[in-house]
Amino acid sequence: MPEAPRISRTAAEGPRHEVGPDDLFFSTTDARGVITDANEVFVRLSRHPREELDGAAHNIIRHPDMPGGAFRVMWDTLGSGEPFVAYVRNRAADGSAYDVLATVTPLPAGGFLSVRSRPCTGSFGEVAGVYREMNEAEAAAREAGANRRDAAAAGAARLDELLDGKGLSGYPDLMWSLLPAEVAAWEAGSGLDVPGLAAANPTAAAAVRVYRALDGFMAAQEQLAAQLDRLKEASAQLERQNEAIMAVSARMDALDLDGPARTLLLAPLQVWTHIHDVVGDRVADLDARLGELDDLTRRVRFRIALGRLHALMVARFAAAEEDRTESTRMLLQALDAGLAEMRRSVSRRRRLAARVADRSSSLAHLLEVPRELVGSWLEDTRPEALTEGAGDLVADVREAVTRSDEAIGRLVALSADLGGGAGIGFEELIAAVGELDGAVRAGC
Known part of the structure; x- marks a missing residue:
C-alpha cells in the first residue's frame, strides 16, 4: 500500500485501508448533516453497520487529523448554494483511515448529496501540506484560549493565506481545477464499463x-x-x-x-x-x-x-x-x-x-x-x-x-x-x- 499523505501535526499515522479504484460512494444528509441514505460502498468502507449509520451525524466518520477549517469552508460554500469539493481523510469504525475525494452538493429541496471517489491525481500530497499548516494554526489558536469554532476560523484564514501565496484567488479557484482533473484520472484508472x-x-x-x-x-x-x-x-x-x-x-x-x-x-x-x-x-x-x-x-x-x-x-x-x-x-x-x-x-x-x-x-x-x-x-x-x-x-x-x-x-x-x-x-x-x-x- 503506498504511503498516505501526512496531514497531522505529528509524524505518527494510524492504520488505514484503501479505497478501491472502482468504488463510488453515495450518501445524503438532511440540512443538519444527519445521514438519510448511503450506498453499500459507503457502508463497507466506513466499517459501521448500516443501522449505526442511518440517522447518525455524518461526522461519525470524521478523522481527528482533518483541520476544522476545512469543514468551516465546506459549510460556508454550501451555505452560498455552491457545491463543495475537497480531499478528506475519514475514520472507519475500527479506527483505520481512508482517503477520498469528496463532492457535496446542496439540493433544491434542502439537504445535501455527496458522491466520493478515490483520489487519483497525486494532488492530495500537496493539499496535505496545506492541511498540516491549517492544523498548526488551529492548535495555536486553541492554546491561546480559542474555542473550537474560533480555532476552525483560524484554520480557514490560514487556508486563504496559503492559497493566496499559490496565486489562487480563493478556495473556489482550487476546486475548479481540482475536480475535472480528478474525475478524468479516476475514469481512466477505474474499470468503468460504460x-x-x-x-x-x-x-x-x-x-x-x-x-x-x-x-x-x-x-x-x-x-x-x-x-x-x-x-x-x-x-x-x-x-x-x-x-x-x-x-x-x-x-x-x-x-x-x-x-x-x-x-x-x-x-x-x-x-x-x-x-x-x-x-x-x-x-x-x-x-x-x-x-x-x-x-x-x-x-x-x-x-x-x-x-x-x-x-x-x-x-x-x-x-x-x-x-x-x-x-x-x-x-x-x-x-x-x-x-x-x-x-x-x-x-x-x-x-x-x-x-x-x-x-x-x-x-x-x-x-x-x-x-x-x-x-x-x-x-x-x-x-x-x-x-x-x-x-x-x-x-x-x-x-x-x-x-x-x-x-x-x-x-x-x-x-x-x-x-x-x-x-x-x-x-x-x-x-x-x-x-x-x-x-x-x-x-x-
Whole structure:
C-alpha cells in the first residue's frame, strides 16, 4: 500500500485501508448533516453497520487529523448554494483511515448529496501540506484560549493565506481545477464499463447518454480553454510591445536634435507613442474580460465533472437490482441544478465573448491612423542622414511596429469567433437529461 499523505501535526499515522479504484460512494444528509441514505460502498468502507449509520451525524466518520477549517469552508460554500469539493481523510469504525475525494452538493429541496471517489491525481500530497499548516494554526489558536469554532476560523484564514501565496484567488479557484482533473484520472484508472451499464436497462442507458453528452460538452470547453490561452498570450504580446513602444519615447528625448529637424523627425512618433499610452489601459481592460471568461469556463468544466459523477451514480443505481428510486431522484435534482448553472454560465460567456471581440476590434481601429502615420514615417526616413543614435531608433520602431501588428492581428482573429463553439453539445445535453428524467418517472 503506498504511503498516505501526512496531514497531522505529528509524524505518527494510524492504520488505514484503501479505497478501491472502482468504488463510488453515495450518501445524503438532511440540512443538519444527519445521514438519510448511503450506498453499500459507503457502508463497507466506513466499517459501521448500516443501522449505526442511518440517522447518525455524518461526522461519525470524521478523522481527528482533518483541520476544522476545512469543514468551516465546506459549510460556508454550501451555505452560498455552491457545491463543495475537497480531499478528506475519514475514520472507519475500527479506527483505520481512508482517503477520498469528496463532492457535496446542496439540493433544491434542502439537504445535501455527496458522491466520493478515490483520489487519483497525486494532488492530495500537496493539499496535505496545506492541511498540516491549517492544523498548526488551529492548535495555536486553541492554546491561546480559542474555542473550537474560533480555532476552525483560524484554520480557514490560514487556508486563504496559503492559497493566496499559490496565486489562487480563493478556495473556489482550487476546486475548479481540482475536480475535472480528478474525475478524468479516476475514469481512466477505474474499470468503468460504460457500455455494460448502458445495456442494463432503459434508465441506465439514459444515464449513460447524459454521461456521454457531458463528455462531448467538455470537449467544447477544452477547445475554448485552449483558445483563451492563445488570446491571453496575444494580449500579453501586445502589452510587451506596447511597453517597448513607450520606451521609444524616452529614447526620442535623448536625441541631439533641435528646432524644425526635431519636429519633422519626432512628431509622427510622438503621436504614435501617445496613442499607445492609451492602448495600455485598453489592454488591461481586455485582460480583465479574458480573466472573467477563463473563470466562467473553469466553472463550467467543474460542473461538467460533477455532473459526470452524478450521471454515473444514476447509471449504477439503475443497473443494480435494489430499488434506489429516491436516491436517483435526488441525483437528478443535482443534475438539473448543475444544468441550470451551466446555462447561465454559457449565456454570460457569450456576452463576454462579444465584448472581447468588440474591444479587440476597437483596439485595432484605434491604432489604424497612428499605424499609417508611423508607416509613412518609416518609408520616408533615411537613418543614415540622421543624428547619431537616430538610426538605432528607427530600427527599434520598425521592429516594434512589426511585432505590434502581429499581436493585434492575432487578437482580432482569435476573438472574432470566441465562444462560438463553447455551447456545442449543450442542447444535446439538455435533451439527454430530459430523456433520463422521463425514464426515471416511467420507472423503466
